Amino acid sequence: MGPKEWFPELHPEPDGEPGRHRYDWAVTEPRSLADEPIHRDVALRLARNEQRYTRQRRTMVEALASIGRPATIGELIEAVGELPISTAYRNLAVLGDAGVVRRVNGTDEFARFELAEEVSGHHHHHAVCSSCGLVIDATSSARLEMALAETARAIAAENGFDVADHRLELVGRCLSCARTAT
Amino acid sequence: MGPKEWFPELHPEPDGEPGRHRYDWAVTEPRSLADEPIHRDVALRLARNEQRYTRQRRTMVEALASIGRPATIGELIEAVGELPISTAYRNLAVLGDAGVVRRVNGTDEFARFELAEEVSGHHHHHAVCSSCGLVIDATSSARLEMALAETARAIAAENGFDVADHRLELVGRCLSCARTAT
DNA sequence: GGCTAGTTTGAGAATCATTCTCATGTCAAA
DNA sequence: TTTGACATGAGAATGATTCTCAAACTAGCC
Known part of the structure; x- marks a missing residue:
């Protein structure tokens, strides 16, 4: 196909260096x-x-x-x-x-x-807007995080799953969608 | 267009009812x-x-x-x-x-x-295998569920998100993938 | 019983986020 | 500078999901 122009309009040849982009x-x-x-x-x-x-x-x-x-x-x-x-x-x-x-x-x-x-x-979790799909970070206190980790550990033990990580997802409405009714 | 055959091989006409499928x-x-x-x-x-x-x-x-x-x-x-x-x-x-x-x-x-x-x-949560993608249900005790709900509520309050639901996801290896090394 | 309007279905086409291909550009080390 | 390995960009290919539409169905009416 020969030497076609490759991205020429966005990155023109620098002055004094013909053929080089x-x-x-x-x-x-x-x-x-x-x-x-x-x-x-x-x-x-x-x-x-x-x-x-x-x-x-x-x-x-x-x-x-x-x-x-x-x-x-x-x-x-x-x-x-x-x-x-x-x-x-x-x-x-x-x-x-x-x-x-x-x-x-x-x-x-x-x-x-x-x-x-x-x-x-x-370290954080996510809050997901069920309306528009927006995902924002949700931080938690150390106390809450400990309770959450303990919960995850126990649930894993009860179900015999080799758990390496856990994720908490809060589903609801973001501020923008909450304003716009339904 | 015209009356083409519509799913004839899977649902043949019943006996005695020509034209009806x-x-x-x-x-x-x-x-x-x-x-x-x-x-x-x-x-x-x-x-x-x-x-x-x-x-x-x-x-x-x-x-x-x-x-x-x-x-x-x-x-x-x-x-x-x-x-x-x-x-x-x-x-x-x-x-x-x-x-x-x-x-x-x-x-x-x-x-x-x-x-x-x-x-x-x-009511349940999910354990997701990071290797094969399998998702199984993970149940938890009432005590753990209360701690989890409390955690979710507090996190929501800290982040000002209108939370309607929460989901805990345990990420790890399913029994089948844990057996198969790597 | 049959007739009509609205609903559900199935096959295939269309969509569209994501991945792949490959020619070309760039880097690192002799 | 030469060479081999890697990175890039445009476009094609992939593939899960959605859409289209004619045909078949159900419900309600007569």
Whole structure:
């Protein structure tokens, strides 16, 4: 198919370098790659899987961190700005394998993604809006968390299931949908 | 277009009635329609939505009840025997609107369906296998259930979310996958 | 009994989120 | 700089779910 134009309108050739294009996802800034603890952690987890922490992936991690709740693919792409769908899904899969992001199933048909608790350092549960599908983080006190863990442990013992984790899901109406009657 | 053959190989014309076909979903047994409490309840809920409790739908409800855990479309079809996919999805939607069945999201890409707790009378939570996606019911003692409800209530209060329900999900390995290493 | 209106069904087409393909660009290490 | 391995982007493919519509059914009326 010959040398077709590849993303030319978004990334024109830099001046003085004909034939060479600029790519946002190039890993060209070693200085700032690990200047934040979270990025250092992500880079380490990716390295364990022999994966690179490219600029694209860093942008995605930062977008997920800034959104602060499980984000759909659309929300993630919007937050990042330029992000092809195929790359978004592929990198989410890579980050998922590395234990950096976790996939969250809500009530609608859209998958949502959030930073894993081990990366964000933010243990939480989820409140799901049964009307619009919005998922927000729900934190709890240490006392409540202990009761919940104890409950989960006992339920697991009663049912003979090899439980590694537990998740509490609160189903109801988000503030926006609660305002709009029915 | 024209009068094409419609499902002829599965439901041949009954003897002596040329031109007439037999359909499994026909509502032709009023006697046994409501002879069980659960069927009476389901019929009532469907009637509230101006929907009929056809034989197909009753078969689906019975299959869901007998499976005893959230079932995938494939499992449901297998349990029923003859059940077109389109009819299965449509009736699950109808039963869902009537509050008879509930959709359960597991860890894999398959939606699962179970009888609503109001119909089955069986309050429970779910244990999800992170390996194969199997979802089984997990019951808990009254004491644990109270602690869990209290926890959910407090978390909801802390986060200002209009919570109507809560669900606990235990993630781990099912017995079958725990046996098979890795 | 038959007739009519509205409902349910089944097969296949359509939808659409997600995954896959592959040519091309980029990185890291000699 | 060369080379091999990995990352990317556009589009095609996949596949669960939903939609379409003609045909078959039920309920209610005569």
